[in-house]
Amino acid sequence: MMIFSGFFAIALLVGWLAPIVIAALITESRGRGALVGLLLGLVLSWLGVVIALLLGEAFEGSPRGPSRLYRECPHCKERMRRDAHVCPHCRYESPAEILEDGVRAAG
Numbered sequence: 001m002m003i004f005s006g007f008f009a010i011a012l013l014v015g016w017l018a019p020i021v022i023a024a025l026i027t028e029s030r031g032r033g034a035l036v037g038l039l040l041g042l043v044l045s046w047l048g049v050v051i052a053l054l055l056g057e058a059f060e061g062s063p064r065g066p067s068r069l070y071r072e073c074p075h076c077k078e079r080m081r082r083d084a085h086v087c088p089h090c091r092y093e094s095p096a097e098i099l100e101d102g103v104r105a106a107g
Contacts, residue, residue: 019045026052071097 020041027037032055040048071082075092082097 016045019049023048023052027055030055030057 023041024034024037028034073087076090078089
């Protein structure tokens, strides 16, 4: 009886808890938030992990995902637009950044 309960505990851990944690880690690392992965793993188990892997990075407009429109203020480290000359948080003046193609960030 003791062997069966130990096997059940391991099966529960691998079959139910592991995909929840793995899917949450994958989606968090890709800028989509851990809650999305948690729900995928909880509802779909290992299929949720596969879906989390297929989702890819968050789209560019997402506040958590990569964005070319924003940069970090050199003074207060808050997020500000790349084409801004003055930080809206601390009012620190800094030159606007120029994108790779030589064009200033669009407003």
